[in-house]
Amino acid sequence: MTRCLNCGADRDADICASCGLSSSAAEFALRRKLLNRTALFVLGALAFVAASGRYPALDLDGLLIFIGALFFPTLGLAIWVERRALRHAEVEAMKRIYYGLVPLPWLFSVLLLANGALDRAPAQTQVARVVGKFSMAGALPSRRLVVTSWREGHRVERLWVDRSDFDSFSRGDFVEVKVQGGLVGIPWVAGVSHH
């Protein structure tokens, strides 16, 4: 007794009594569904990166590490489910876990956008000194100003800035950082200017 790869019903013949697909048609249907969900998942991760550039959280590095830690095992799970489907092995439980993980990057993106876009509280201005600069080229270029922190328990803050801001500040400059509290309590940086 195996389960139908398409609908998950128990079946004892090649044609599923529940959805009417043969085992190879069910495998094809499952693999097409996996591919669509994987595309949705990857787009969600890109949406998260876009959202985090729009309203950069103060602790963005931690958020990106978290998304990365979610992203690669989830893709690995999709590959594993597909491999098992090719062998017509049991996939039901792992498939459900995978489908449950797919919307997560979208939820985090919406959360991050709402956190910034709907944040009506006035910004707080913090004065900090630039102690370092860091830029990374590549598919997702990032430029950070490393500044002294105003938060208790933090030594420095790594602020995400665009190219013109990155070029206009030098080590030792004093800067004003506009910090917003965030609608859902994720502090984000609205802007950096010269002090």
Ligand SMILES: [Zn+2]
């Ligand atoms: Zn079926």
